[in-house]
Amino acid sequence: MADGGSWPGELPKASGLLFLCAGFGLITGLVEGVCLYLLQASRWSGETIDCLLVPRGILYVSPLADLALFVVLGFLAAGICGVSRGRISGKFILFLLLMALVFDWLAIAFDLVMDQPYIAILSAGISAALTRRLWRDRERLMAAARRFFWVLAPLVVLLGVAIQLQERSVTEAAAASLPPAPSAGSNVLIVVMDTVRADHLSTLGYLRSTTPNLDRLASRGVLFENAISTSSWTLPAHASLLTGRFPFEHGAELKTYDGRYPTLPAAFQARGYRTGAFSANTYYFAPTNGLGGGFLYFDGVFTNLGDTLMRTLYGRNLMMAYEAVSRSDLPGRKRAELVNAQFLNWLHQDSSRPFFAVLNYFDAHDPYLPPSPFRGRFASRPDVGGVLNGWAEREALNRPSDVQDEQEAYDGGIAYEDDRIGRLVSALAERGLAENTLLVVVSDHGEFFGEHGLYLHKNALFMEGIHVPLLFVWPGHVPAGVRVANPVSIAGLPATVMTLLPGQDRIKFPGSSLEPLWSGSGRTEEGQLILAELVSNSLSTEGANPKRSESLLNSRWHFLYSRGEAPQLFDWKQDPREQHNLADTDQGRKVVAAMMGCVQSHFIQIRQPGCGLAAAQLNPPTGDRLGASRAPATGRAGEDPLRSGLGDPGGAQGTRASASLPEPAHPSPPGSAQKKRCD
Numbered sequence: 001m002a003d004g005g006s007w008p009g010e011l012p013k014a015s016g017l018l019f020l021c022a023g024f025g026l027i028t029g030l031v032e033g034v035c036l037y038l039l040q041a042s043r044w045s046g047e048t049i050d051c052l053l054v055p056r057g058i059l060y061v062s063p064l065a066d067l068a069l070f071v072v073l074g075f076l077a078a079g080i081c082g083v084s085r086g087r088i089s090g091k092f093i094l095f096l097l098l099m100a101l102v103f104d105w106l107a108i109a110f111d112l113v114m115d116q117p118y119i120a121i122l123s124a125g126i127s128a129a130l131t132r133r134l135w136r137d138r139e140r141l142m143a144a145a146r147r148f149f150w151v152l153a154p155l156v157v158l159l160g161v162a163i164q165l166q167e168r169s170v171t172e173a174a175a176a177s178l179p180p181a182p183s184a185g186s187n188v189l190i191v192v193m194d195t196v197r198a199d200h201l202s203t204l205g206y207l208r209s210t211t212p213n214l215d216r217l218a219s220r221g222v223l224f225e226n227a228i229s230t231s232s233w234t235l236p237a238h239a240s241l242l243t244g245r246f247p248f249e250h251g252a253e254l255k256t257y258d259g260r261y262p263t264l265p266a267a268f269q270a271r272g273y274r275t276g277a278f279s280a281n282t283y284y285f286a287p288t289n290g291l292g293g294g295f296l297y298f299d300g301v302f303t304n305l306g307d308t309l310m311r312t313l314y315g316r317n318l319m320m321a322y323e324a325v326s327r328s329d330l331p332g333r334k335r336a337e338l339v340n341a342q343f344l345n346w347l348h349q350d351s352s353r354p355f356f357a358v359l360n361y362f363d364a365h366d367p368y369l370p371p372s373p374f375r376g377r378f379a380s381r382p383d384v385g386g387v388l389n390g391w392a393e394r395e396a397l398n399r400p401s402d403v404q405d406e407q408e409a410y411d412g413g414i415a416y417e418d419d420r421i422g423r424l425v426s427a428l429a430e431r432g433l434a435e436n437t438l439l440v441v442v443s444d445h446g447e448f449f450g451e452h453g454l455y456l457h458k459n460a461l462f463m464e465g466i467h468v469p470l471l472f473v474w475p476g477h478v479p480a481g482v483r484v485a486n487p488v489s490i491a492g493l494p495a496t497v498m499t500l501l502p503g504q505d506r507i508k509f510p511g512s513s514l515e516p517l518w519s520g521s522g523r524t525e526e527g528q529l530i531l532a533e534l535v536s537n538s539l540s541t542e543g544a545n546p547k548r549s550e551s552l553l554n555s556r557w558h559f560l561y562s563r564g565e566a567p568q569l570f571d572w573k574q575d576p577r578e579q580h581n582l583a584d585t586d587q588g589r590k591v592v593a594a595m596m597g598c599v600q601s602h603f604i605q606i607r608q609p610g611c612g613l614a615a616a617q618l619n620p621p622t623g624d625r626l627g628a629s630r631a632p633a634t635g636r637a638g639e640d641p642l643r644s645g646l647g648d649p650g651g652a653q654g655t656r657a658s659a660s661l662p663e664p665a666h667p668s669p670p671g672s673a674q675k676k677r678c679d
């Protein structure tokens, strides 16, 4: 390499260009990694950094990713210069490398105050000025880049090794400090089918055979027909599943979960259990969102190359740009098959202790692109799905046939997850674990397909967004073939699990166990109002309803209230599609007034029957319910898309009832500026 690093003429030699690009890439990525990590840790970040959700490993991932990117960029630029036969100067290479470095750093520095297109213009100006200055000293620049490379490359490798070793030692130390496990402790396995709405399960009467395995499991356990999530998106719902708390309590909606309440895995860890989480929703059910507490092992970040690159600034930008113009799948999507494999591998590593594990399947989440043959299982034509893509900000459809296609692909995703649940249960049986493992199948929220003019989720608390499956299976401990019609909250899951596996626990979970609902003993949730919440937050304003919203549901009424709008009230059993807003009827006004009392009390008595309200207030005598006075709730009828064959792509938001009620004095959430969604 006598003169390999020199740049005497228009174009550098290949080896010199390699060092130049690698040096630029390493320094760019190292600064990026440090800044991302520190800014996010300090919460002094805007939407781009918030959405990257980086763990400490970003300190070596960013430099390595940028090294690769800058080498490709540099050689591409050199190729363009060569092909142009001198019409494009070699300065072009230098300009592009500088532009990539400057944009990267400015995008992070100005994340809070400036959009990326403006940052790109600013970067171009700075880079052009720097190019003119550095072009004259390009040979010195080349030598400096080489020195940078030889200093930074070993540093990044050492950093990666140190972080890996440190994380492994922390895990091993935590495992070594576990208290003695119960000699015959039973296991707990919770499978979260992300984004699966209850009415798309054949187990709950759906016309397509989406869930034959859950059908069989339901015949061996207890199925809750009317389980309600605590929110319509992943982060708050998962926080509720782990803590038994509602979003207004655990606070994991405006920001990551801060660990203010103990979690279910922490309770089992304290019993000496091995605890593990295996997540395919690597953005929200992840330690980087505060949901790693109590898990000795959490496989949820950097799970593959696509997921890893997505955490870097350029990786995310490039993939989002590609996603916007294609119908491709999410980069690095982790299939349920891999989730199962990782869980079973973890199980195999140590059988000396009982386990508590949570698996998250993500295959029914948009874009709906389940693997073959499930993508086409219910399809009326080839290649359905992939049009709706919240990540690429394609959040609505125009052609009625698109709605049908998307639903067919979505149903295929549910069928795929059901198939993998069947295989998981078989794998447990082969290991002799079927009889001493409590299996819980649940979802975190539902999905809209044009109902109420909405798509995806995280935008409203109508039943399509919060009605989810909930199933308990444990031969000999949970009765077989029982169906519970009472509406229940998924926030009752921790208390129920603790009731089924009693121990000398210091950690208690709020609310009533759901067990009396199938055993018929003791107190039940009968009469309790089921709460769901949606808070305008820094991570999402997807859809048309970014305001703070609450949903209260009892055995008959579903009350919906968004700040600044008139409340809505539906008789959800008579009107499951919530087409008829009864808030302005004589009877409805009484119910709405009672429900507003619960909202205005800040839900202090949400776990008391009727939120502490008199039963007569919530169930006034039948008057004009569903009578001639009830008005359609939507501007355009939102029929059941499966039955009608069409969705309601242009449907307006529900007609608001005219009742005007005082605004509750609920504290407004901090930092509720509207920003784009992350997933």
Ligand SMILES: [Zn+2]
Binding pocket: 194, 195, 233, 234, 235, 281, 444, 445
């Ligand atoms: Zn989710």
